[in-house]
Amino acid sequence: MGRGGNFRKGRGGGRGGKRNRDDNRGGHQPYTRYPEVVKQNERLEGYYNDLLQLPEEEREQFWAALKRELPNSFRFCGSKGHALAVKNLLQTRYIPEITRITYDGAVVEPPQPVPWYPDGLAWWMTTPKNVIRKFPPFSAFQKFLVSETSVGNISRQEVVSMIPPLLMDLRPGMTVLDMCAAPGSKAAQLLEMIHRGEEARIRHVIKQFGGSVDEIKSADDDAARLDADPSDDGRATGMLIANDADYKRSHMLIHQLKRLSSPNMIVTNHDATMYPSLRIPNPEDPSKPNYLKFDRILADVPCSGDGTLRKNVNLWKDWAPAAALGLHLTQVRILVRALQMLKPGGRMVYSTCSMNPVENESVVAAAIERCGGPDKIEIVDCADQLPLLQRKPGMRKWKIMDKSARVWNSWQEVEDHAKSTEDGITPSRLVESMFPRPEGSICADLPLERCMRVYAHQQDTGGFFITVLQKKAEFKAKPEEVRPKEKKQAPKRPLEEAEGTEEAKKQKTENDEAAKTEDVVIEEAPVEPAEEAKAEEVAPVEETPATEEPAAKEEATETPAETPAETPKEAPKEGEVQPERKQKQQGSYEEPFKYLPADHEVIKNIADFYKISPRFPADRYMIRNATGEPAKAIYYTSALVRDILVMNEGRGVKFIHGGVKMYVKQDAPSAEVCRWRIQSEGMPILHGYVGAERVVVLKKKETLKKLLIEMFPKIANGEWEKLDEIGERVRDLALGCCVLRVEPDGDDEEFNEHMALPLWKSFQSLNLMLPKEDRSAMLLRIYNDTTPLINMGIKRDAPKEGAEAKKEGEEEVKAEETETPAEAKTDVTVEAPAAAEEQVKDAEGDVSMKEETTA
Numbered sequence: 001m002g003r004g005g006n007f008r009k010g011r012g013g014g015r016g017g018k019r020n021r022d023d024n025r026g027g028h029q030p031y032t033r034y035p036e037v038v039k040q041n042e043r044l045e046g047y048y049n050d051l052l053q054l055p056e057e058e059r060e061q062f063w064a065a066l067k068r069e070l071p072n073s074f075r076f077c078g079s080k081g082h083a084l085a086v087k088n089l090l091q092t093r094y095i096p097e098i099t100r101i102t103y104d105g106a107v108v109e110p111p112q113p114v115p116w117y118p119d120g121l122a123w124w125m126t127t128p129k130n131v132i133r134k135f136p137p138f139s140a141f142q143k144f145l146v147s148e149t150s151v152g153n154i155s156r157q158e159v160v161s162m163i164p165p166l167l168m169d170l171r172p173g174m175t176v177l178d179m180c181a182a183p184g185s186k187a188a189q190l191l192e193m194i195h196r197g198e199e200a201r202i203r204h205v206i207k208q209f210g211g212s213v214d215e216i217k218s219a220d221d222d223a224a225r226l227d228a229d230p231s232d233d234g235r236a237t238g239m240l241i242a243n244d245a246d247y248k249r250s251h252m253l254i255h256q257l258k259r260l261s262s263p264n265m266i267v268t269n270h271d272a273t274m275y276p277s278l279r280i281p282n283p284e285d286p287s288k289p290n291y292l293k294f295d296r297i298l299a300d301v302p303c304s305g306d307g308t309l310r311k312n313v314n315l316w317k318d319w320a321p322a323a324a325l326g327l328h329l330t331q332v333r334i335l336v337r338a339l340q341m342l343k344p345g346g347r348m349v350y351s352t353c354s355m356n357p358v359e360n361e362s363v364v365a366a367a368i369e370r371c372g373g374p375d376k377i378e379i380v381d382c383a384d385q386l387p388l389l390q391r392k393p394g395m396r397k398w399k400i401m402d403k404s405a406r407v408w409n410s411w412q413e414v415e416d417h418a419k420s421t422e423d424g425i426t427p428s429r430l431v432e433s434m435f436p437r438p439e440g441s442i443c444a445d446l447p448l449e450r451c452m453r454v455y456a457h458q459q460d461t462g463g464f465f466i467t468v469l470q471k472k473a474e475f476k477a478k479p480e481e482v483r484p485k486e487k488k489q490a491p492k493r494p495l496e497e498a499e500g501t502e503e504a505k506k507q508k509t510e511n512d513e514a515a516k517t518e519d520v521v522i523e524e525a526p527v528e529p530a531e532e533a534k535a536e537e538v539a540p541v542e543e544t545p546a547t548e549e550p551a552a553k554e555e556a557t558e559t560p561a562e563t564p565a566e567t568p569k570e571a572p573k574e575g576e577v578q579p580e581r582k583q584k585q586q587g588s589y590e591e592p593f594k595y596l597p598a599d600h601e602v603i604k605n606i607a608d609f610y611k612i613s614p615r616f617p618a619d620r621y622m623i624r625n626a627t628g629e630p631a632k633a634i635y636y637t638s639a640l641v642r643d644i645l646v647m648n649e650g651r652g653v654k655f656i657h658g659g660v661k662m663y664v665k666q667d668a669p670s671a672e673v674c675r676w677r678i679q680s681e682g683m684p685i686l687h688g689y690v691g692a693e694r695v696v697v698l699k700k701k702e703t704l705k706k707l708l709i710e711m712f713p714k715i716a717n718g719e720w721e722k723l724d725e726i727g728e729r730v731r732d733l734a735l736g737c738c739v740l741r742v743e744p745d746g747d748d749e750e751f752n753e754h755m756a757l758p759l760w761k762s763f764q765s766l767n768l769m770l771p772k773e774d775r776s777a778m779l780l781r782i783y784n785d786t787t788p789l790i791n792m793g794i795k796r797d798a799p800k801e802g803a804e805a806k807k808e809g810e811e812e813v814k815a816e817e818t819e820t821p822a823e824a825k826t827d828v829t830v831e832a833p834a835a836a837e838e839q840v841k842d843a844e845g846d847v848s849m850k851e852e853t854t855a
Ligand SMILES: C[S@@+](CC[C@H](N)C(=O)[O-])C[C@H]1O[C@@H](n2cnc3c(N)ncnc32)[C@H](O)[C@@H]1O
Pocket: 161, 179, 180, 181, 182, 183, 184, 185, 186, 187, 243, 244, 245, 246, 249, 270, 271, 272, 273, 300, 301, 302, 303, 330, 556, 558, 559, 560, 562, 563, 564, 565, 566
């Protein structure tokens, strides 16, 4: 079972607890400084003691856990086989090393698998992060963590945050929406699930049609069977739309998700309460679009975040009841909108990192009520899911603490109080939907105990709330209840505001059409919350600076109560998008997504050069510029992503990311050489379809090592012989980009990963077109080697081949920046141009041989 009591007893106090913080730290003091925050808050403690009614001993454990620092946790990600291979390294290489370390007079406890996470792919450890970072004996482990995180094989994610995706029963082929997705740790889990088994399926199909790839045995047997997602030759057909209302945070999301190189993903930037309906093709009548409904939705909503007290220690001083009260209405609106967009039979998860029922059970009950009650929406019983996850049932009765810390038992009590006052006004911020449903209402007997509450003391985690909902049938959502005072302030509906404009007229016609043709019933417009509530919806707790670069090296930060999106106005009707507003944030201009015709000259030229099989779809190539002509990069998307980007163009939908960069333009040494080289992100998708003429197969571990360490190894003047098994093949290969297909010969169990990497052949040398961090991560992972990379192009070329090296340097890869400014910021810089540049400089005599380090 979990790490709760046992290990801590054994260790006499455990990590991060009071003992660790206050005890004499001997020689290691510099590694363990903690901010002095007084971990007390009378109202917080009073409210939860009263609400949870835990037995005394458990109550003490509850508060003690909330006062301790949280364990570090991480998850192995990517395809399951790959994730298991990286996990294996942790177990065989690093854990034995860690168990030899002593710290603070005790043997360090090594990372342990999270007991309830499938396949042992999530881990946690009690050693504080700053000790791992700075205490020298941990350095190899720290390098492993950093390097695998930077290339996307490890995700530093809080343990409780891993729960929601696991309860979604997500299968390949499904369409999924993550409504409040930034910084993206859960979205990454969802995307991995969409791609489960894909690589094995594709290889199987290619093999059937006589392709030259080796089949692989997938760890994911069910998903790897072709019938798991058969309709596109085994390619994943599902889709994730990851959305966040905050523009800057949505770029964190892009950064996080881009590492998964998925053509099946779109990032949008909308207020989830008004998420637009998206058009999709209607095979029966192409002139009338259908509207997308999702198989799965995650609403991991903004919340007051008191479940994160262990991580966000300032909450101890900042906690106030108004934060949760101020978010209730937004949360209900997000959940109602989610349920509207779900397919009948579809499933969704509502989650928060708050323990407050006003953000949890009351939101679930209020949304179900607005959506027609338990006949339409079922709370799914998950008792048999994740059996090793300890949890408490959701509450059926609860009390609400108002802004002034007065606690109310029922709405009736609030109304009675209002009647007894002179002005008859209810205490600010309280609304009926916050309270348990009264006897006789359709939701009075909702099985709210099926909601799941996870408390810090149960398995040494953060606090979390999760509910799984299933939509049983379409419904017409009831309008939000409006108090008379607010009715007067109800804003004009967005379409009225824009009335008279061409766009508004067009949209109105379209909405009317959509309403006629769709059997989906449309929600009435909710109204704005009271002005006062709006003002106070702003988070009372510190927010992570939105400009901060996210999760590549550090755990992605989930901030509680992030800046609420623009105040919700109205959920859109089917077919409706809010009238396009001027983008508020600077730099938020997005380049359009334009698809290239399959018979475009560039696409034909690429297909011809790489001898791409006609089985690979040529009608999903996209570029990001208004001219519609490929200039720098060509992206690839799945068919559904293409349909959505194309059919919703010009409708004001804020798409901000989609597609995997597949080809990048560069200068080429001769007219016969294709100017579009394959980008490493695109390789896993494309390589199986590339003709044997442009493939080099590598089987030996040592040959790959040479290519990883040496940048620009020479091949001219007989030096190709030094490239062992691939020497002759590269000697005979025509110039330009090709696929290096790594198909291990099976002699070495540590070298069994199949890969496809872009390789560039020029007159003089060869080069793997990989970012430096990828090279270094592979060297560490496969060879446990931290040898600095060596640029072979520098020293040896300089004296005798100056002019030629300069030319080659110019011809070598000039990696393009991505086309959108936002992407350019986070994109991995391909290492070759720098090397090429150095070649040039070296040839001119202004730099000497320089070794790159892997630090
Ligand atoms: C709890 S965080 C989500 C964490 C995320 N699911 C993850 O796993 O990394 C809530 C997110 O909701 C976003 N948000 C706040 N109000 C929103 C709204 N009205 N619509 C959509 N997103 C919103 C915030 O910007 C924040 O990124």
